[in-house]
Amino acid sequence: MNQARIAVIxxxxVDIVVGGGAHAGGSPMNVAVGLARLGRPPVLHARIGDDAYGxxxxxxLAEDRVGVGAHTLVDGPSWTATATIAEDGSAEYDFALAGEIAVxxxxxxxxxxxxSIGALREPGSSAxxxxxxxxxxxxxRSFDPNIRADVIGPADAARRRVFELAAASQVVKLSDEDAAWLRPGASLEDVLDALAEGGTRFVVITRGAQGAVALVDGVRYERPAVRVDVVDTIGAGDAFMSGLLFGLLRDGTDRLLVDGAPIPAEDVVAAxxxxxxxxxITVSRAGANPPRPxxxxxxxxxxxxVSDGDGR
Known part of the structure; x- marks a missing residue:
């Protein structure tokens, strides 16, 4: 097997702000760009139309040399998310998601x-x-649910699909907001346990300024956030995801995960x-702008x- 081959599905x-501009987005695409910037360019399998947004x-994608899958470029409209910003700064989104992503x-x-949407929305999710x-x-196999509850169908069915995809993955990352949606009223520890019980070896929940907690082969880890001056949080979770995958690939921990071998604590902490x-780094500057090596x-x-221990 060619160990260099990576796919993102x-x-x-395109995120469109009413009265503002438009920019390319989407959680999986952001992860693909993050990996490419760190020297692990993937092939992105998405749905990109033959329009101006496409x-x-x-x-x-071309700017960071992200490859494009064979069935990604299609006739018809590209997917869009139009945001209307209220006076209090909150946003309401109107998604246009014609067609499906070929697996x-x-x-x-x-x-x-x-x-996110491409993983949990039908048609396409079952395939x-x-x-x-x-x-x-x-x-x-890696999975980030990155919940968009208003476009992924009935909540109960979507929750089942999250657990099904997690059980088919060795690595799952979710935010504390995703965890609250997935198991309303449950603690983060309970959500970690539930996902691990399904068979996921490496489960991590991000907590914004509080850092991250993880459960890896039954061992709990807690790591603090890195202190920075926050400009905005756009793309922060996606940059965490691409950084995590890069760290696993860099240290060979990905092979330990797929081989069923023990994962040393120092490898978990490093990832x-x-x-x-x-x-x-991403939150310290505007937009979804992940780091370079x-x-x-x-x-x-x-x-x-300044590290003071292994974080277990």
Whole structure:
């Protein structure tokens, strides 16, 4: 197997702000860009139309040399999310999601990642779940639910699908808001336990300024957030996700996960800290703007210098 092959499956769309501008977005696309910037360029399997919004998405992907899957470029409209901003700063979104994302064959891959609308919305979600379940044993499968409750169908069915996709994945990352939606009223520890009981080896929940908690092979970890001056939080969770996957690939922890081998505590901490630094760099500047290798390593060096334990 070619260990360099990475696939990301899910939406690439255009966020349109009423009275403002438009920019390429979508959680899976942001993860793909984050991986590419860190020297692990994936192939993105999405749905990009032959319109002006599609041109915007393609240009964004080309800038960071993200590959495009064979069935990604289609006739018809691109997916969009139109935001209307209220006086208090809150936003209401109107999604236009024509068609579905074609699920590729998951053979000869080192890693496949999916999440959000493209993973949970029908049509398409059932085919994706089947592909994840049938993926070769040597493929690391990663999932970030990144819940968009208003476009993924009935809540109970969507919750079942989250657990089904998680059970087919070795790595699952979700936010504390996702956890509250997934198990209303449950503690973060209970949500970690529930996902791990389904078979996921590496489960992590981000908590914004409080850092992240994880459960890996029955061992709990807690890592603090990296202190930065926050400009905005756009793309922070996606940068955490791409940083986490990069850290697992960098240290060979991805192979331990797929082989069923024990994961040393220092490898878990290294992956979590890489993810936290990646997210912190992104929130320190405007927009979904994940780091490049030199700035990630520089900030990681500073984080290691003040580290005071393994975080278990």
């Amino acid at each position: 899910g939406e690439a769309l 041109d915007l998405i393609r240009a964004h 590729p064959e998951l053979d000869e891959l080192a890693l496949v990642h999916t999440g 994706l779940l089947a592909a994840y379940r049938d993926a070769p044993a040597g493929t690391l 979590l800290d890489t993810a936290l630094v990646s997210g912190a 030199a700035e990630l390593e520089e900030r990681l060096d500073a984080t290691r210098a």
